[in-house]
Amino acid sequence: MPHPLLHSPFINSKYRALEEEIFSLLSKSTSLNHITQIHARIFTLGLHQNNFIATKILNLCSSTSSINHACLTFHHISNPTISLWNSFIRALSQNDLPIETLKIYTQMKNTQISPDNYTFPFVLKACAALPQYPPLGQSIHGEVIRIGLDPDPYIRNSLIVMYSKSGYLKNALLLFEEMPVRDTATWNSIIAGCFRSENVEKGRELFDQMPERNVVSWNTVVAGYTQNGKASEALRLFRRMQSEGILPNEVTLVSILSACAQAGAIEIDMYSKGGSLRDARNVFDGMVEKTVVSWNTMISGVAMHGCGEEAVSLFEEMSNTGVEPNDITYIGVLCACMHAGLVEEARMYFKQMVEKNGITPKVEHYGCMVNLLGRVGYLIEAHELIKSMPFSPDASIWGALLGACRTHGHLELAEHAVICLLELEPWNAGNYVLLSNIYAAKGHWNDVESVREKMKGRRVQKTPGSSSIEIDSSIHEFVIGDRSHRRSIEIYEKLDELAMQLKLAGYVPSVDSVLHDICEEEKEHALNVHSEKLAIAFGLINTSPGTTIRIIKNLRICGDCHTATKLISKIVEREIIVRDRIRFHHFKDGKCSCNDFW
DNA sequence: TTAGGGTTAG
Numbered sequence: 242m243p244h245p246l247l248h249s250p251f252i253n254s255k256y257r258a259l260e261e262e263i264f265s266l267l268s269k270s271t272s273l274n275h276i277t278q279i280h281a282r283i284f285t286l287g288l289h290q291n292n293f294i295a296t297k298i299l300n301l302c303s304s305t306s307s308i309n310h311a312c313l314t315f316h317h318i319s320n321p322t323i324s325l326w327n328s329f330i331r332a333l334s335q336n337d338l339p340i341e342t343l344k345i346y347t348q349m350k351n352t353q354i355s356p357d358n359y360t361f362p363f364v365l366k367a368c369a370a371l372p373q374y375p376p377l378g379q380s381i382h383g384e385v386i387r388i389g390l391d392p393d394p395y396i397r398n399s400l401i402v403m404y405s406k407s408g409y410l411k412n413a414l415l416l417f418e419e420m421p422v423r424d425t426a427t428w429n430s431i432i433a434g435c436f437r438s439e440n441v442e443k444g445r446e447l448f449d450q451m452p453e454r455n456v457v458s459w460n461t462v463v464a465g466y467t468q469n470g471k472a473s474e475a476l477r478l479f480r481r482m483q484s485e486g487i488l489p490n491e492v493t494l495v496s497i498l499s500a501c502a503q504a505g506a507i508e509i510d511m512y513s514k515g516g517s518l519r520d521a522r523n524v525f526d527g528m529v530e531k532t533v534v535s536w537n538t539m540i541s542g543v544a545m546h547g548c549g550e551e552a553v554s555l556f557e558e559m560s561n562t563g564v565e566p567n568d569i570t571y572i573g574v575l576c577a578c579m580h581a582g583l584v585e586e587a588r589m590y591f592k593q594m595v596e597k598n599g600i601t602p603k604v605e606h607y608g609c610m611v612n613l614l615g616r617v618g619y620l621i622e623a624h625e626l627i628k629s630m631p632f633s634p635d636a637s638i639w640g641a642l643l644g645a646c647r648t649h650g651h652l653e654l655a656e657h658a659v660i661c662l663l664e665l666e667p668w669n670a671g672n673y674v675l676l677s678n679i680y681a682a683k684g685h686w687n688d689v690e691s692v693r694e695k696m697k698g699r700r701v702q703k704t705p706g707s708s709s710i711e712i713d714s715s716i717h718e719f720v721i722g723d724r725s726h727r728r729s730i731e732i733y734e735k736l737d738e739l740a741m742q743l744k745l746a747g748y749v750p751s752v753d754s755v756l757h758d759i760c761e762e763e764k765e766h767a768l769n770v771h772s773e774k775l776a777i778a779f780g781l782i783n784t785s786p787g788t789t790i791r792i793i794k795n796l797r798i799c800g801d802c803h804t805a806t807k808l809i810s811k812i813v814e815r816e817i818i819v820r821d822r823i824r825f826h827h828f829k830d831g832k833c834s835c836n837d838f839w
Numbered sequence: 840t841t842a843g844g845g846t847t848a849g
Contacts, residue, residue, distance in 0.1 A: 264841085296842060303843095328843060362845050398845045429846040460847045495848050538849050569849060 303332035405434025436465025549581020575609035615645020
């Protein structure tokens, strides 16, 4: 709508020219800063009532996540056109505000404006984000049919996504099968839906059938396999993707890294040298344009593998290339510092995050700091940091402090932490076990007993520690003192042999790793049959000399097994990779990649 | 009138 003062033909053409000028300015801007500046100019020119320009601004707000700005812009327009409504709905929907999206959609209908083919994909995306209310999506589907827009391919794709995210894969498949024309996005949507609904076979079948695949198709299946716990399939498909010359992008990297994280038990020669992390690094290095997501993924990836210095140097490299770190980047780099015991660096990054990048630390950031300070023995500083937090600490924070108290034998602080922790999660067996471990390490057996009684009273059971190893595509799982394996005799012979070699190498069992109140000699024996040692022994008798042994443990590796595995790696001249609940440990030549911080 | 859309993800 032209400015009321501009009505002569001459001024009208000047108005058009202004409109065009602003429009081209907006087309070139990418950041909120630009938009705000241009918006100020729009006001002085009296163009703030202009629907066309407002639409353009809203679309920019959407891509820059500037929702407040989007609301302000929208509410300045007295008679929004359908395009403006659509752009506002888009901004809300794409910025994870499904309830607000549906509210505005309802408001739009109340003004007698009928939704069109552009409206529904955004509205359906909002419905897909609220799978707990499946009737919502169904009623929108009803409206689509009533208006006669159901043949629209965009809307149909959105319906497929909505149904598969709401747990109605059957409806999604039906819509897919009835579609006269399917484009690659249609195929991608339904394949993603199948994998999301854990129908891996159907997803793969459709992938194999599809006439044309793009990088999203490949990513969908790689991610699908990873999310369904089939890391080896994911990595196999990634190899095929590369051999077919498909250029991976940052989403591929994300999925491949997740697959690598799972791949601890994979015995595949091509991944064995240096671990699957190298695959991820290759993808990363080959990427032409690295976004903050790519950097974050790579930093978290190397952090998880315990390569603290590499994470730090990636972070610095990222800053030098002008990519601004976000909260997730800092979680990655703090996590890396935590695993590598880099206290000074962590303090520096924590400060820099707030002061330089204006990021408010979240519980994850505090968690890393507490964990790290605790591990290196700065228990009081860790506790002070917890007290200074502007929100209530959650279980992860108290858990980190408690773990540190155990390592450093600080009984009083541990009791405090565990009391807070048990209030937050009385059902979690791990908490009782940690407290019981602390008492056991101090020889306070009566207290150990009372914790156990409490556990019994509350029907809590300790998760049994177990370790698994993959040999010839089958998984072998061991628990402490396990004798159920059919090759148990050989395994125990190997263990005895290792125990002897370890003693000769100067290994002294650290008996405070043991929970139970038993005599010293028995304690030593219990340590010797921890699940990870059984899995390693089994690995040694089943693989050829020099190959890497990969173990997955469901809990954190214990202090004694960590020491023993370091020595074993040297004695048997093998690289042993253990993925525990927290991270990867690469044992080689008597050392571990975690530098004994874990 | 002009512009605006759906799939994979840390």
